[in-house]
Amino acid sequence: MSNEKMGQRAEISTVQDRPQEPGVQVSRRKLLTAMGMAGAAIAAGSMLPGPSAAFGKGEQSVGGSVYDGPDGRSIWPELRTAGLIVTTTVAELRAHTRPDSRLLYFVRDEGQEGHFAYDPADTTSADNTGTILAAASGARFKRLMADDSVDVRWFGAKGDGTTDDTAAIRLAIGYVSAAFPQGGILYFPNGKYRVTDGFSLTGQKVSFLGAQAEIFLDNTSDTVTVLSFLGCSDFFVESLKISSSKTSKLHSKQAFGIYLKDSGKFRLSKLDISYRTDAIHIHFCDNFTLEGNDVYFLGEEGIRIGGSRNWRVANNRIHHHNGDGILLKHAGNPEGMYNGEIIGNFLYDGVNTFGLTSTIGGGVTSNEEVSGTAERNIHNLVISGNTFKNLRYGIGLSSVTNFTISGNTIQHVKMAGIRMDNSTVNNPSRNPGGESSITGNTVEDVTAGEGIQFMTNQAVVDKVAITGNHVRRVMHAVSHYPGIAASNASVSGNMVSECKVLLQASNCTISGNRFQQGGFPASELASNAIKLFETFVFTGNTFEDVSGHIGIGKGAGMMTGNSFKTGSSLCAILFRNDPIGNVYMLNNSYDCPNIAEKIAYEPAVTPKGKGKLSGDFTLGSAIQRYDTAIPAAGAYSPMSVIWNKDVGRGKPLGYVCIEGGEPGTWAPFGYIGAVKNGTATIHANADSVYIEHNLGVVPSYVSPTPLGNTGHIWVTDMTATHFTVRCSQIPAADTPILWEAKA
Structure with missing residues (x-):
């Protein structure tokens, strides 16, 4: 052998x-x-x-x-x-x-x-x-x-960056779709897979999984999308890089990285997508997650979601884009758009190099641009824990109901930090927005817009809480952009500093905020660091400024328990127009150079308007306020009080309305001056007594009190040195008279 x-x-x-x-x-x-x-x-x-x-x-x-x-x-x-x-x-x-x-x-x-x-x-x-x-x-x-995973190279794909792998990948997709109708995985090992066309799946359950693999579209067409999923469900695309030979003029094209329509129950994760119009474009989908993706060098949107429900966009990086970072659209869906989360994403460094040269890319926005009804609103939206830097804007929303914007950091943006935009361009139906909260955000360095704005003349915006935010350095050389602008909202616990206008509010409750250092260089009528309109409650706030004051325009409301400290040479509070109703002032602290003019009025304010300013408290319909004289106009109720700002010796503490009317009948009370008193005697068979008081001025008040039966008594012959007390019944015996005289 x-x-x-x-x-x-x-x-x-x-x-x-x-x-x-x-x-x-x-x-x-x-x-x-x-x-x-x-x-x-x-x-x-x-x-x-x-x-x-x-x-x-x-x-x-x-x-x-x-x-x-x-x-x-x-x-x-x-x-x-x-x-x-x-x-x-x-x-x-x-x-x-x-x-x-x-x-x-x-x-x-x-x-x-x-x-x-x-x-x-x-x-x-x-x-x-x-x-x-x-x-x-x-x-x-x-x-x-051994399982439902298929290596794309089995079908001839080389992944060498040179071979055209289009046909091989298409063959592999067809096999997985047919062999695994309940769901299979197409695996891309490490390599660069050059393709000359995109891939479209309709109804299949084919997942794409890469390992340091790149799909490179070698095609400069404006309309080729790399991966399209139409009516697909139960799949994922993970750990793939998608790039293109088309690297310019990407704005306003239809060249997407991944396009999904009428699909659901999918996940896109750990993707690297560049040089596309939109990196990820989603239309009428539900129950999906986009997580951990890096998308950049884009002509328009990083992520675009339209007419979809029950979705989550988390921990993605979106940068160097020419359009919106994340765009939400109702997309004409008659049922609106529901239940979305945008959490922990990093959007930064917008550019204008892909066809839209007039502006750089932005942050998160929603708009509709078609007419419709309130049912098309976006409902139940959470935008939380995201970072926005070097963009056109941070968060711009339109026609949104039930949303939470919390814990975001927005720095170095141009147009706005957080804005509710109900312009006719973005919301032609003027759908309402509200029932929401803007909480715990940081907004810094906004150059040509508001820090936080939830205020509009285009649609109803109400039931919003703006709470615990930090806004600073909202400055423009000319325009008066506010740090916070709000209407029909609760504004509480915010810190606003170094903004041209610190606050602009209409129909708001404003409490417990700290407003510091507006942007007006000089004290003048226009230096309104805080602007209040219509009805307001302004309580428990701190306002500190070098030159500005608080301006009230056509307002009505209450200012209580505030601390006002300003270097303004004009005033602390300026009424710019006649109030639409009474304005009540209670227990405020003032620290300003012109302490006598804590409250001032522009020339447009009439005596009737001044009469609507009430100080400290009301009793029924009666008011209290400060002035130097009784009012010449305005309607007043009995028991209304004007406290005298020009107090002094021989002058009353104030005036009380003893008969209501316009302006009513008033009487002085509480004269200020020296007080003298003593005892005199009306002798028997006499009807008067001469008393020297020595006040040096004619008494404003004399009170004689007889200690016997003298009948009715009265005072006559009052001079700067004496007066006479007379009686209607001559006493039978000497009768003492106690007297008191006030200057």
Whole structure:
């Protein structure tokens, strides 16, 4: 016996030494049964390992990893020596004339490695390069697969950056779709897959999974989308890079990275998409997640979502884009758009280099641009924990109901930090917005717009809480953009500083805020660092400014418990127009150079308007306020009080309305001056007594009190030195008179 045959017998005996029927060689099927399909697949290298280094460039081949150990020695010598596995190539299998159903055929072609078995019952299946190989003899060899994952290279894709892989990928998509109708995975190992056209899936459940793989569209068309999913569900696209040879004039085109319509239950994650019009464009979809993607160098939107429900956009990076970072559109959906979350994303560095040169890319926005009804609003939207830097704007919303904007950081934007935009361009139906909160955001360095604006003349905007935000450095050289602008809202606990106008509010409750340092360089009528309109409650706030004051225009409301500190030479509070109703002032603290003019009026304010300013409290319909004289106009109720601002010796503390009217009848009270008192005597058979008071001025008030029966008494002959007390009944005996005189 030759040495070669002896060696073969020795190797065969190694297999036969295992527990089995004595003297019987193990067949392929018996071995697979003994090991289990999973074990045999792992041993044979036929199980697709998912995103593994075994498929990476420069790594050990699949055949090597299956048959050779790290020291080069064979791991499964008995498989080879038993004649169960034949190493071959795709070309050799196609040329095979004598297939054997007892054998496994291991294909060693790079990228197409795997095990095939001859199926004698099949003589008609088409050769698809990846999973079925047709031999010249008519035999069909079929790839052994352990799961629903398919390597795109099995179908001829090279991933070398040069070969046109379009047809191979399309073939692979078709196979996965047909072979796994309940959902399969198309796997892209490490490589650059050059394609010349996009791929469109309709209704299939095909997922795309990459491992440092890039799909490179080598096509400069304005209308080619790389991946389109129409009416698809239950799939994902993960860990792929999508790029293009078209790198300019991308604005206002239809060249998307991924387009999805009428689809649901999908996830797009860990994608890298560049040089497209929109990176991800979604229309009428539901129940999906976009997470951990990096999209950039875009002609328009990073992520565009229209008419969709129940979605989440989280932890994505969107940058160097020419349009909106994330655009939400009702998209004409008659049912509106519901239940969306935009959380933890980073949007930054908008550009104007892809066709829209007039402006740079922005942050998150919603608009409709078609007429409709309130049902088309966006409902239940959360925008939280995002960062916006170096953009046209931060967050711009239109026609949104039930939203929360919280914990976002917005820095270095041009048009606005957070804005409710109900212009006719973005909301032609003027749908209302509100029932929401803007809480805990930081907005800094806005150059040509508002810090936080929830104020409009175009539509109803109400039931909004603007709470706990920090807004600073909202400055424009000419325009008076406010740090916070609000209407029909509760504005509380915010810190606003270094803004041209700190606050502009209409029909708001404003409480517990700190307003510091407006942007007016000088004290003048126009230096309104805070502007209040219509009805308001302004309570518990701190206002500190170098030159500005609080301006009230056609307002009515209450200002209580505030601290006003200003260097304005005019006043702390300026009434710019007649109030539409009474304005009540209660327990405020003033610190300003012109303390006598804590409250001032522009020339347009009439005496009747001044009469609507009430100080400290009301009693029924009665008012109280400060002035130097009784009012000359205005309607007043009895018990209304004017406290005298010009108090002094011999002057009253104020005036009280004793008969209501316009302006009513008033009487002074509480004269200020020296008080003298003493005792005098009306002698028996006398009807008067002369009393010297020595006040030096004619008394404003004299009170005589007889200690006996004198009848009615009164005072006459009052001068700066004396007065006379007279009685109607002459006493029969000397009667003491107690008297008091006030200057």
